Amino acid sequence: MDISTKYLGKKLKSPIVPSASPLSREVSSIRLMEDSGAGAVVLESLFEEQIIHEKNELDHFLSQGTESFAESLSYFPEAEMYNFGPDEYLEHIRKAKEAVDIPVIASLNGVSTGGWIEYARRMQDAGADAIELNTYYLATDPDKDGRVIEENYLEIVTAVKKSVTIPVSLKLSPFFTSMSSMAKKFDQAGIDGLVLFNRFYQPDIDLESLEVVPNLVLSTSESMRLPLRWIAILYGKIKADLAATTGIHTADDVLKMLMAGADVTMVCAVLFQNGIGKITQLLADIKHWMEDHEYESIEQMKGSMSHKSVAEPAAFERANYMRVLKSYI
Numbered sequence: 001m002d003i004s005t006k007y008l009g010k011k012l013k014s015p016i017v018p019s020a021s022p023l024s025r026e027v028s029s030i031r032l033m034e035d036s037g038a039g040a041v042v043l044e045s046l047f048e049e050q051i052i053h054e055k056n057e058l059d060h061f062l063s064q065g066t067e068s069f070a071e072s073l074s075y076f077p078e079a080e081m082y083n084f085g086p087d088e089y090l091e092h093i094r095k096a097k098e099a100v101d102i103p104v105i106a107s108l109n110g111v112s113t114g115g116w117i118e119y120a121r122r123m124q125d126a127g128a129d130a131i132e133l134n135t136y137y138l139a140t141d142p143d144k145d146g147r148v149i150e151e152n153y154l155e156i157v158t159a160v161k162k163s164v165t166i167p168v169s170l171k172l173s174p175f176f177t178s179m180s181s182m183a184k185k186f187d188q189a190g191i192d193g194l195v196l197f198n199r200f201y202q203p204d205i206d207l208e209s210l211e212v213v214p215n216l217v218l219s220t221s222e223s224m225r226l227p228l229r230w231i232a233i234l235y236g237k238i239k240a241d242l243a244a245t246t247g248i249h250t251a252d253d254v255l256k257m258l259m260a261g262a263d264v265t266m267v268c269a270v271l272f273q274n275g276i277g278k279i280t281q282l283l284a285d286i287k288h289w290m291e292d293h294e295y296e297s298i299e300q301m302k303g304s305m306s307h308k309s310v311a312e313p314a315a316f317e318r319a320n321y322m323r324v325l326k327s328y329i
Contacts, residue, residue: 001287002297005039007241007264008130008167008193010103012039015258015298016279019245019266020045020107020132020171027092027099029276036279039264040103042132043096046089048110051119086119093126103129105169111137113155121163130167133160136198139175146177153182154189161190169193169243173200174226183234193241194234195266196227218269223247228260235261235306251285258298259305 005015018024018033020042033041089106096104106128110116120131135156139149153172160168174197176182183194204215224247231242244257245266254265270278295301303309 001290001295002299003283003286003290005258005263005298005302007040007243008103008105008169010040010129012103012264013037014039014279014283015254015262015264016282017042017105017243017264017266018271018276018279019268020134021268021272023268023271023276024096027095030096030104031099032276033279034100034102036277037283038102038279040105040129041096041100042105042107042266043089043093045107045109045134046086046119046123048112048114048116050089051086051110051116086122090119090122090126093123093128097127105130105132107132107134107171108160109134109136110156111135111152113152113159117156117159117163120160120168124164124166128166130169130192131160131164132169132171132195133157134171134198136173136200138200150176150182150185154185157186157189157191167192169195169241171195171198171245173198174230179230180233180237183238183240187238187240191240193243193263194238195243195245196230197246199223199246218272219247219249220269221247221249221253224253224257228256231257231262232260232305233307235303236308251282251289254282254286255289255301256305259301259303261303261306263302 003014005012007017014037016038017040018038022044024030024033024041024043030041093104093106104127106123106126108120108123108131123131133156135153137149137152139146157168157170168191170186170191170193172194186194199219201214201216203212205211206213224244227244227246231244234242241263242261243264243266244260244262245268248254248257248265248267249270257265267279267282290296
């Protein structure tokens with residue numbers, strides 16, 4: 001039974017890839033991921049804030065709307081709060097590459113087009129097989145036109161692609177007026193893969209201290225529905241590979257994403273909750289399902305339930321919305 005897949009120009013032994021998180025901070029953990037059956041690993045992110053010392057351009061993006069609340073900038077971490085400095089991160093790539101045979105994908109997180117982009121080249125030189133570009137940007141300025149934000153994304157993608165020869169994927173949010181149009185634009189800009197979607201962590205309010213506080217809530221399987229829909233819609237319409245992330249906890253979740261059209265499925269919360277060894281069980285469950293349903297390979301099922309493959313494509317569109325509402329009457 002062939003559970004291999006292809007992603008970012010590499011053949012992976014399985015479709016399960018641990019996503020960027022502190023779980024990849026130790027080389028020993030990356031070895032365990034490989035031993036448990038992971039097809040590749042995305043390293044913990046290196047942030048633009050860690051790299052830039054002259055922050056003029058970064059402040060242009062992060063300080064918009066904060067002119068009357070200067071203290072709000074104090075919520076951004078100081079450099080010493082990160083676990084890896086830029087040079088340490090590059091050394092971590094080298095050590096990971098020496099320790100495992102699976103592809104090692106570096107993660108670069110930023111929102112401007114400043115000098116931090118040069119680290120994409122340094123990541124490549126350190127041995128990274130690919131780069132996952134994470135543009136975690138929340139548009140809070142009501143005077144900033146959506147087209148300007150979209151152009152900023154495209155400028156970052158273009159700049160990073162020009163600086164390296166290894167594949168580059170883009171992990172992005174679902175907050176675009178036309179996701180299909182943006183996906184096509186990223187595709188035309190030469191992006192090698194799209195990772196759907198970045199999970200935006202929402203703040204909370206502490207009623208005792210009357211402060212806005214960070215609040216981490218791990219995903220559940222229900223969270224997978226949004227990326228499932230968009231992967232199904234985009235499959236076969238763009239050249240870029242598709243990676244599913246957010247809400248993947250069970251073998252069923254993995255199988256559904258693959259049938260929607262994902263090339264790989266990225267896991268995080270389930271590993272925090274159950275340990276890295278959970279990958280082994282997920283793969284065993286996938287193989288068992290494939291055997292029961294007479295599937296011989298991942299490629300055989302990939303995209304079989306996508307927007308362009310199902311008998312009723314409207315199930316992914318507005319018609320399904322109306323049907324769901326009526327089901328409660």
